Amino acid sequence: MIEFLGKLSNHLGFPVMSSSHGQEIDYMNGWVHWLMLILFVGWGIFFMYTLIRFRSGANPKANYKGVTSHINQYAEYGVILIEAILLIGFAYPIWAKVKTSVPSVDNNTIEVRVVSQQFAWNIHYPGADGKFGDTSAELVDEETNPIGLDRNSPNAKDDITTINQLHLPVNKQAMIYLSSKDVIHSFSLPEMRVKQDAIPGMTIPVFFTPTMTSEEFLNVIKGTAREGMGYEISCAQLCGNSHYRMRGYMTIHESNGYENWLAEQAEELLEEEGDDWGDDDDW
Amino acid sequence: MLFGFVLMMIMRWQLAYPDTPVPFIGGLLSEDKLLSPDMYNAFGAMHGTIMIFLGVVPILVGAFGNYVVPLQIGAPDMAFPKLNMASYWVYFVGGIVMFASFFMEGGPAASGWTMYPPLSIIAENGETVWLLGMVFLITSSLLGSMNIIVTIVQLRPEGLTWMRLPFFVWAQLVTSFLLVLAFPPLEAAAVLQIMDRIAETSFFMPSGLVVGGEVVDVAGGGSPLLWQHLFWFLAHPEVYVLILPGMGIVAEVVANNTRKPLWGYKALVYSVVFLGFMSFIVWAHHMFLTGMGQAMSAFFQTTTMIISIPSVIILSALLISLWGGSIRFNTPMLFALGWMPMFGIGGLTGLPLGLAPTDIPLHDTYYVIGHFHYVVAPGSIFAIFAGIYYWFPKMTGHKLNESLGKVHFYFSFIFMNGIFMPMFIQGLAGVSRRLADGGASYAHALEVLQWNEFMSYSAWFLGLAQIPFIINIVLTILKKRDENAERNPWKSTTIEWNAAPSPPIAHGNFDKELTVYRGPCEYSVPGANKDFSPQTEK
Amino acid sequence: MIEIPYNVKPRQETGLYNAKLGIWLFLASEVMLFGGLFSAYVLLRVGSPVWPPGGEAQLNIPLATINTFNLILSSWTIVKSWIALKENDFKGFKTYMGITLLCSLIFLVIKYFEYSAKLHHGIFPSTDNFYGIYFTLTGLHGLHVIGGLIVNFYLWGPGKKMWKSEPERFTNRVEVSGLYWHFVDLVWIFLFPTLYLL
């Protein structure tokens, strides 16, 4: 029953749901919209009926007392009850699960830093050692080193950085450390039901588990207006003139595909290092 | 004098009005690329600011509050007429300052009406002007609402006890308290932001920002979230400022046109007071996605759900008031009736936003825009129209033309829904707000993009639908003063219609001292010889 | 023409005349204004690893202490001036209000020396958030002092002619102005320990 009611969300027009926690959020949206719908339709019928029955033509003399029954009070208690259930039964625990009880990081967790700026998403992978190199504001160079990574710091040698390209494996927990270089942005993955403001001066953990690869996703959306366009990262907070096109891309791989991609990136990094990448006189 | 004052306020708004074309054409303008993104942002910010701070609040509180409240409580004038003038002039200066920013180098403020730092601090000069303008507007509202409170508390004539006040007066009283207590923190925030911009302090600037490749040279250590807390501490009560007087107007019109008392008057009064009180402790529901912890989010979700209850009670009471009435469908009543389901939609869509998990996919999308436009545009604006049609005979001695009024209502009703209903569709699909191209850059918006055109056409037609209204106003004002104009054309019970000529006497409003004998909406009292028993009649 | 009632005499039900209710409302809004700023201060302070961010604060505690007593004294004298009016002693009013004015002037002069010393040492609002909030809060408080000074000066000087025409209303004005002045004093009593001592 509960699930059935939640399925209203399928008809609300949300984007294809592709993460493990997304279902609960969608169901909850389904329930809330049922509540809204029932209240609106219920009162709406009462409203229309009253207007017709008590128009001055049909009812020239008004009744001083009006309604004397208490049905409306029961309706109001009903609303209170349902809201209480939604709050205690669902809203608190779901929020804890998707936002505040940060899971511990294990071998199966992919850790990524995302640094937003006007108007791009910088993605920073720790590389093979699993540790992020140090960064510093002084080292920032918009052309070559947008996040100010210190290649000479011990853990930075193998770090991979990309711009606007987030790659993750399917069915593994992604742990994203979100921060911002300049103003407030908002990291939104509509299909993953993930959204989080990136606040300068803070690093906020964002975690979710994708359940659908990009390939599958592209199949699902065949025949719709967005056919052929995969997952994207959108910016949901006004951040300046080009806010409207601060768009990033996300690819969800099979786990092999992800390993391959990482290896490719690592290789590219090596090649670059072959010339002058990371030399002292670079900064 | 008061009359001139009200007219001037309305004129100010009509002046203000042409400056808000962007909302009308939201999607369209970007299609023909006439409006650059920075101008779009600026227009968006100014649209919000102007509509709220220079439009709806001055009309509902400034004009209706100052004009109707003293009349409805039988007071000769506001308690402090001079303060009233001061409030008006400060407001005027604030308005000028706001508009001046359009002509400044760099244009007006462009960081949304919310002015979130650091964006607003690294932005152009327009921002400083916006902040200054706000300081003036805040001061003006403060003075104005102090005046309203003192007037209501002190100037009631004999017999007008608290529970005999018209509901509209209660709504104004609560609204004024909200303004007195909620605006100052925003003033504090504006002062801090002015300091950040001019004296280079860093109250809202964290350390180590890099903008456009340059490290920002400030001491740092500030908090961008501090601004949001201070801003929303005002801005949530502010949204109730936008709706409570509207509820008051609707209640007056409904009682009058059903020819029966409001159902549950006491419940209405307690709800509105409770609503006012609660509105101070829900502000952070605008900030769920700033990285809020469990305790905070639980608290603010709970308060948000609690605050929806008095709204449900108020709306239910108004709906139930219809039952058993003898309903007259004149223009003010049509607007009041149209208001109910519209506010219902707006309010109900507040619920999924108020629960943090369901807010995740909806936050900062067009769903939010749809939610609040349903409460402010068909909400506040319909209530304003109802009020104008209802009290126009009081101001001029003439009713507005009913046929034009009905044309105005039906077209407005249709097109309002035409604009705002598709916003929910877009919002559910995940389209972000404040996008200069209406979402065209994003793949997930493609499926719902075609609605932009529809909405823009609706908005244009909504504009056209206002023409009968304006014609109506002009024609009626031009009509000759009728010396024996009917005092009480709506056959109403409240004081303003029964004890004063229309328009009221220039000094002192009323011809003689009043005594009040009964509650505000004693219609169809069993045994009475007519279907309304005025408050001032023994 | 009907007069606006309760302009001078209190309304029985509320025990207040109009202006007194007005000033209480105004003070409520002022409490919210300074409340907002104080909470901003608390948040910034809690969010900062060390406070003040730049190490030892260089504020002149002796001068500020003098100013504290100075303001308390002026609060007392303004009450005295109101009581004097109640007892029909216009001379007493002139004297006590004069002392109040003097105190406020001294306060401002001392503040001026404090500020110029800071600026002289290269300490600006932009130095760090401690000085930022110090200048903002004391500056805003200073503006309130100037505002009070102007009103009190008006009552003491050109406004006093009302005493001849409407003595009761004039007394009320002094009372209202006094209430405001107590508030300004109170704000300082909060500011002094928060900024200088803690």
Ligand code: HEA
């Ligand atoms: C007049 C203005 C107004 C009003 C009254 C409300 C009322 C409510 N608002 Fe809204 N809100 C805004 C104006 C308003 N809001 C604005 C301007 C914003 C955006 C600001 C910005 O970001 O720029 C906003 C944003 C906003 C958010 C933030 C969303 C986000 O950014 O993610 C939230 C979240 O909780 C919220 C919740 C609510 C709730 C729970 C109510 C409740 O009070 C509603 C209670 C009402 C009801 C529950 C209705 C009862 C209905 C019935 C009984 C059915 C009747 C049916 C018929 C008549 C047929 N609002």
Ligand code: HEA
């Ligand atoms: C009171 C508040 C209010 C009102 C009434 C409106 C009314 C309208 N708004 Fe507005 N809007 C906001 C407050 C308001 N808005 C705010 C706060 C924002 C957010 C800004 C931000 O992002 O920072 C916003 C944003 C906003 C957007 C989103 C922009 C974006 O995110 O990119 C859009 C898009 O379509 C829009 C459209 C409209 C439309 C079509 C109307 C129409 O309904 C307008 C209809 C108006 C009338 C029908 C008035 C008719 C009046 C007369 C003819 C004058 C006669 C009067 C007298 C004689 C007294 N608004």
Ligand code: CUA
């Ligand atoms: Cu980044 Cu919007």
Ligand SMILES: [Cu+2]
């Ligand atoms: Cu709110």
